[in-house]
Amino acid sequence: MAPSRTHAGNVGLLDLPRVIAIHRDTARRARLLQRPDLTYLFWEATLRCNLRCRHCGSSCEGKSPVHELETSEIKAILDTIGQDFNAKRIFVSITGGEPLLRKDLFEVVAHMTGLGMRSCIVTNGTLLGVDQAQRLWDAGMRTICVSIDGLEAEHDAVRGKGSWQKAMAGISAARQVGFKRVEAITCVRPCHLDHLPEIERAVREAGAPLWRLITIDKMGRGAEDDALWMGGAHLRTLFDFIEKRRGEIVKNREKADVRFSCGGFLGVGRELRVRPGDGQCFAGLCVGSILCDGQVSACPSLPRSMAQGSARERRFSRIWKEEFRQHRDLQWRRSGPCSDCSWFQVCLGGGLHERLVQPEAFCWLDRQDGHADTVAPGAAAESHP
Ligand SMILES: C[S@@+](CC[C@H](N)C(=O)[O-])C[C@H]1O[C@@H](n2cnc3c(N)ncnc32)[C@H](O)[C@@H]1O
Numbered sequence: 001m002a003p004s005r006t007h008a009g010n011v012g013l014l015d016l017p018r019v020i021a022i023h024r025d026t027a028r029r030a031r032l033l034q035r036p037d038l039t040y041l042f043w044e045a046t047l048r049c050n051l052r053c054r055h056c057g058s059s060c061e062g063k064s065p066v067h068e069l070e071t072s073e074i075k076a077i078l079d080t081i082g083q084d085f086n087a088k089r090i091f092v093s094i095t096g097g098e099p100l101l102r103k104d105l106f107e108v109v110a111h112m113t114g115l116g117m118r119s120c121i122v123t124n125g126t127l128l129g130v131d132q133a134q135r136l137w138d139a140g141m142r143t144i145c146v147s148i149d150g151l152e153a154e155h156d157a158v159r160g161k162g163s164w165q166k167a168m169a170g171i172s173a174a175r176q177v178g179f180k181r182v183e184a185i186t187c188v189r190p191c192h193l194d195h196l197p198e199i200e201r202a203v204r205e206a207g208a209p210l211w212r213l214i215t216i217d218k219m220g221r222g223a224e225d226d227a228l229w230m231g232g233a234h235l236r237t238l239f240d241f242i243e244k245r246r247g248e249i250v251k252n253r254e255k256a257d258v259r260f261s262c263g264g265f266l267g268v269g270r271e272l273r274v275r276p277g278d279g280q281c282f283a284g285l286c287v288g289s290i291l292c293d294g295q296v297s298a299c300p301s302l303p304r305s306m307a308q309g310s311a312r313e314r315r316f317s318r319i320w321k322e323e324f325r326q327h328r329d330l331q332w333r334r335s336g337p338c339s340d341c342s343w344f345q346v347c348l349g350g351g352l353h354e355r356l357v358q359p360e361a362f363c364w365l366d367r368q369d370g371h372a373d374t375v376a377p378g379a380a381a382e383s384h385p
């Protein structure tokens with residue numbers, strides 16, 4: 001029998017404005033299912049990394065397992081995107097691996113800026129000195145996101161000794177050269193829950209006004225360790241904290257932001273209290289990716305088997321327009337726990353990467369209710385339609 005989904009799903013009269021706002025977001029997703037509109041592009045710059053984090057969903061290490069795009073190749077792909085889409089509407093998030101390992105990063109960022117695109121990097125921060133930050137600024141970048149996985153001991157436990165100090169120095173370097181949009185990203189684990197306020201204080205003191213909290217998916221090395229997984233009670237504690245802080249930030253007019261990351265529907269009781277609207281999954285609707293070997297995907301967190309073709313061989317815009325059928329088809333998502341769910345019209349069957357990488361634990365209502373607390377570590381099979 002399907003579990004009943006109660007937590008975060010109950011709706012009262014006071015929730016009416018939230019319900020209306022959520023339905024407005026749903027209508028936008030429904031329109032994008034019919035007419036996809038690329039506005040958010042990930043570039044997975046490399047799969048190489050100078051760290052080897054315990055939770056890394058991409059299982060990155062020193063060497064890349066694939067033949068990565070040369071400078072001229074990524075610039076040529078970006079040129080076609082500039083020709084075929086409105087580049088001024090496109091925000092590029094540069095991720096990896098560790099993007100700062102690419103010597104041509106500054107040149108490629110300047111190329112994006114020249115085309116009219118805005119960009120950010122997501123970095124482990126250990127290689128982000130004042131010089132690198134200045135070069136990113138000069139290349140036209142205005143947002144930097146640095147991963148801070150807790151206080152020093154917790155961060156170093158997954159990212160390696162000394163990495164917290166360097167990442168914090170990276171945030172300061174970004175501020176020093178003038179970046180205002182500096183975001184700390186924390187992959188929250190159960191061990192963080194007792195001192196979320198201290199973590200926030202640390203990232204604020206380092207200079208990050210924005211703080212994004214995410215949870216670890218069962219992908220790559222992140223699938224190997226059950227202690228990283230957030231169960232129902234953990235999630236409720238985390239969301240209570242985020243709700244409280246977002247309320248205080250508005251009330252006290254703090255120049256800061258705390259938000260939960262994007263993904264599947266969290267329930268009306270949570271959805272707009274822990275993140276702004278449009279927090280649900282837009283993979284393949286307005287979000288696309290260029291993977292480090294030129295494969296075109298929706299989001300770099302999806303299994304690589306969901307890539308839709310190579311931009312080395314076909315124009316990116318053709319792949320975007322002619323492929324991505326599974327991403328834009330809801331039929332297969334009406335299966336399993338979603339087949340009889342009253343929230344389907346709002347949720348559309350969960351966040352795509354969560355649905356594919358952890359099929360036993362993708363529903364956030366079930367997760368908050370604790371129905372997914374006993375997920376086997378091996379659940380991260382590459383299953384897809
Ligand atoms: C893959 S990393 C690449 C950028 C850079 N190397 C870094 O660590 O910030 C991008 C973000 O994904 C997060 N991440 C890594 N493994 C994850 C997993 N299994 N589940 C959820 N997020 C994960 C990282 O903590 C980081 O914030």
Ligand code: SF4
Binds near residue numbers: 059
């Ligand atoms: S999470 Fe980032 S820093 Fe850590 S191994 Fe993966 S790519 Fe490298």
Ligand code: SF4
Binds near residue numbers: 337342349365366
């Ligand atoms: S993921 Fe599926 S079961 Fe869960 S709320 Fe969404 S539609 Fe319902």
